[in-house]
Amino acid sequence: MSSTIESATGDLATALADADAACREVQDRIDDYGEETVRAVADAYDRAADLLDRYDGQATGTGKENFKHFIQFQEKFDSLVEDLPEDLPERDAFEAANDRFDKRRLSESDFAAARDRLAAAGDIAGLLDERREAVAEYRETRREVGHALADVREEIAERERLVELGDADLDAPVxxxxxxxxxxxxxxxxxxxxxxxxxxxxxxxxxxxxxxxxxxxxxxxxxxxxxxxxxxxxxxxxxxxxxxxxxxxxxxxxxxxxxxxxxxxxxxxxxxxxxxxxxxxxxxxxxxxxxxxxxxxxxxxxxxxxxxxxxxxxxxxxxxxxxxxxxxxxxxxxxxxxxxxxELSDAEREKVASGAVEDELAELRAKRKRLEDAREEYPER
Known part of the structure; x- marks a missing residue:
């Protein structure tokens, strides 16, 4: 078996273990807060980010239309923060962002500062995306392990076929x-x-x-x-x-x-x-x-x-x-x-006779077991 295939097999088994560890790590972080709490923070963060994106540029400046948008923005953002549960993680980040808008005129720097103050809440909200990405990576790696396993099984079948044909008595009265x-x-x-x-x-x-x-x-x-x-x-x-x-x-x-x-x-x-x-x-x-x-x-x-x-x-x-x-x-x-x-060439007959095919089979079977063990240890998510 080539060193490339051997290395790829080992790398895939390790990659699957690493992908599983990444999934567990992000899930542990979500569990520290609780699934529903993280979803609540994510919902609040998304609504706040949407307001910032919609009114950035419209609620700044001195024009009449700008002032109208400024009032709308202040009311909506303030209402969003007021409705948040008192025990919501990083609620103070939302309050800090809201404090930045407690003035008669807003500038783009106010919106930038508010985004900075919401960063901690954004980290919690981002856990859901991190989990989706980690699970997607895990599934893709597991599929690659499955493809590699199919390739190794095919290689084993080919080598076993060589051994079977190499053992044939060519003097038999065919x-x-x-x-x-x-x-x-x-x-x-x-x-x-x-x-x-x-x-x-x-x-x-x-x-x-x-x-x-x-x-x-x-x-x-x-x-x-x-x-x-x-x-x-x-x-x-x-x-x-x-x-x-x-x-x-x-x-x-x-x-x-x-x-x-x-x-x-x-x-x-x-x-x-x-x-x-x-x-x-x-x-x-x-x-x-x-x-x-x-x-x-x-x-x-x-x-x-x-x-x-x-x-x-x-x-x-x-x-x-x-x-x-x-x-x-x-x-x-x-x-x-x-x-x-x-089907069998002279070179293939010599390879079987030398024992090289049996050596390859031993390596391939070891790789197959490693991949099978990895698939069994790390099931579908």
């Missing part, structure tokens, strides 16, 4: 499962090519549409305009190759073959790529193969689908694949060998 799969794939490709060449477009697209009932056979659904055209027009009884040939004719030449050249162009020419790419790929089996359980279900579906167009020999090839899947333990052993041959 052809026991490869040959039946290759034989079937070749046979079904040939059978589907023959079916596509000889069947009518209507029959071919009807077959493709019918496979929608089989979740493990993933043909792309026929385009609606094309499907409707071959179902309702006489030319739909001809093979796909003929339809594609017609689609490349000019309208004047095509007029000799179909009743509505424009309709054929619209339905076939626009879907030429779909028809050309329609092949046996959704019917073939992957290599390396799926797990025994997955392959067994896929083969069962394929037997039903392939039997719709292919002869018994192709279905028999599928049955041969079923036979090798029945011995699940043996199949999985050979499947792992196949995956090792396909």
């Amino acid at each position: 052809e026991e499962i490869r040959e039946p799969i290759e034989d079937y794939n070749e046979a079904v490709a040939e059978a589907f090519s023959s079916f596509k060449s000889s069947a009518s477009a209507r029959e071919l697209l009807s077959f493709v549409a019918a496979t929608e009932d089989y979740s493990l056979v993933s043909f792309r659904d026929p385009p609606e305009t094309l499907e409707e055209y071959v179902e309702t027009r006489e030319v739909g009884t001809e093979p796909v190759s003929e339809l594609l040939k017609y689609a490349r004719y000019s309208n004047s030449k095509l007029d000799h073959y179909v009743e509505d050249p424009t309709a054929l162009k619209r339905a076939v020419a626009t879907n030429e790529t779909y028809l050309e790419r329609l092949d046996a790929d959704p019917l073939q089996l992957e290599w390396p193969p799926r797990s025994a359980a997955d392959l067994r279900w896929r083969v069962e579906e394929l037997v039903s689908v392939v039997a719709r167009f292919a002869d018994d020999e192709v279905v028999a090839d599928l049955r041969d694949v079923q036979s090798v899947v029945r011995d699940r333990e043996r199949f999985e052993e050979l499947r792992t060998v196949a995956e090792a041959e396909a």
Whole structure:
């Protein structure tokens, strides 16, 4: 494991502990006053600050309008202070600010001085914002820990996979499962090519549409305009190759073959790529193969689908694949060998053999535990 990842993991666990400590510290300060008291101070401070902001500049000067605003401001600020509870923390700060306005004329310096005198109350009012910020920081750090934990788990899974593949016996007779799969794939490709060449477009697209009932056979659904055209027009009884040939004719030449050249162009020419790419790929089996359980279900579906167009020999090839899947333990052993041959480089094999991967796994598991412990110790807020 790189020192960068190791350092990041440790830093995140420490950062989460620090974020938790910051949340607790600000909450302790709020608890010293009491939640409701802090909210009361914050409400009073906000109202006072709002008055100062609104009347600063309007209640100063010597004009008639200024004097009007001056009277309004004095009355409102004085009323605010008078209504405050006697035991409100820093009530004297509000009174000190109000005293600054007990004069016949105000200047901007009076407003500045009042703000200074309200600073102590502002510190208490600010505790709520401090808590919101601390909790937001805590949550963000905890999310980062979660992302790091997911990354470490993925790294562990990758290393464990390397060990599994590195332990595979490359001399095992993997052809026991490869040959039946290759034989079937070749046979079904040939059978589907023959079916596509000889069947009518209507029959071919009807077959493709019918496979929608089989979740493990993933043909792309026929385009609606094309499907409707071959179902309702006489030319739909001809093979796909003929339809594609017609689609490349000019309208004047095509007029000799179909009743509505424009309709054929619209339905076939626009879907030429779909028809050309329609092949046996959704019917073939992957290599390396799926797990025994997955392959067994896929083969069962394929037997039903392939039997719709292919002869018994192709279905028999599928049955041969079923036979090798029945011995699940043996199949999985050979499947792992196949995956090792396909996925593992020489350098990766050497790394597994040297024990370096196991060393990395030990480090990664230690990091995973540290992150998991941090997530458990510091729950969501």
